[in-house]
Amino acid sequence: MLHLQLRQLDLNLLVILDVLLDVRHVSQTAEQLNMSQPGVSRALAKLREAFDDPILVRTSQGMLLTARAEQLRLALKPILTDLDRMVQTPEFDPATDRSLIRITGLDLEVGLYFPQLLKQLRLQAPHMRFETVRQELDSFPMLERDEVHFSLSGLHPMHAEHALHRKLLDETPVVCLMWNKNPLAQRPLRAEDYARAPHGMVSLTGRGPGSMDHVLERVGLKRSVALRLAGFSSVADFVEGTDLIFTLPKKVAEYIARGRELVLCELPDALQQPPVRFYLYWHERYHRDPRIVWLREQMGRSAWMHA
Structure with missing residues (x-):
């Protein structure tokens, strides 16, 4: 029932009602709201019908509020304040925000x-x-x-x-990460050497080929994946001191190699691929x-x- 009553009321009328209840005068309300006097009079008629109350009554002392209008005056301002706050763009101050x-x-x-x-x-x-x-x-x-x-x-x-x-956020080329004593680290890496090397790869799902398997397939080569990891945190431990190589975004490989006996090597020309892009x-x-x-x-x- 409440929703039905609200649907029958033009909420714009509440703004007019708020001023009417303050100034208690049709022409002054029209002036404040930059409306015509007939427009305010029509609004008052609709308000009287909606609330089934005269709202304003003429007396020898001027226009006075009815008892119902006095109740509306007390309730209306906080409602309009809340509605105004609701439709305004939320304020944000980074210095005080606690989100x-x-x-x-x-x-x-x-x-x-x-x-x-x-x-x-x-x-x-x-x-x-x-x-x-x-x-x-x-x-x-x-x-x-x-x-x-x-x-x-x-x-x-x-x-x-x-x-x-x-x-x-960033884009970075793809490189190979290996132990600095790996024989492949001592010379430019060829596509055939890359394919023959034992590989490690990070796979979130633990299934399916990696992107480099598709790259190798296009040039008629295939690699052997000796180790799959579910994350990057232990890559350095598995690479250092072994013959494993990982193919990683350069920024990621640099982060993993910090303070470790690891080196980054460029991919062979035949296996180059577009940079990896990181997004927010x-x-x-x-x-x-x-x-x-x-x-x-x-x-x-x-x-x-x-x-």
Whole structure:
């Protein structure tokens, strides 16, 4: 019943009613609202019909509010204030904001890109809180389910792409990572040497060929994968002191090789492929959220992704 009554009332009339209840005069209400006097009179007639009450009554002392109008006057202002707040663009001040922002991505991707950004954000938004959420096999459904605000990923969504937005963070070539005493590290790498070497690969699913298997197939070669890992965190331990080689984005390989006896080698010319691109993804529901807009702007202004 409440919804039915609201549907019968033009909410624009409440703005006119608010002024009428204050000034108690049709012509003065018209002047304040930059309306015609007949327009305010028609609005008053509709209000009287909607509330089944005269609202204003003429007396020897001028126009007075009815008892019902007095009740409306007390209730109306906070309602209009709430409605006004609802339709206004939400205010955002990074210096005082205490939002919790959730980010997902592979551990190495988060470790590679997020710390530098966080250092910058802590200076401008000292009360904003952040949480990294363990990534599932595919982080994009996590965005759809509103479990995270951002996803750091070098992958592309398989579905619901229309509901996702993205920003390019970085692009990096693909290289080989190997022990610095591996014989292949002592000379330029040939495609045949690459194919014959025992390979390690990081596979989130643990199934199917990697991208380099398709590259090799195009030139009539095939490799042997001796080790599959579910993540990047232990790659250095498996490469150092062995003949295994991993094919990785250069930024990732550099991060893994820090402080280890590992080297990066360029892929043979015949096996070169386009650079790997890392993106920041977010869902349409947050596309105009002032917090998310501000965070995206900080990422665009910062040199953190090129560190």
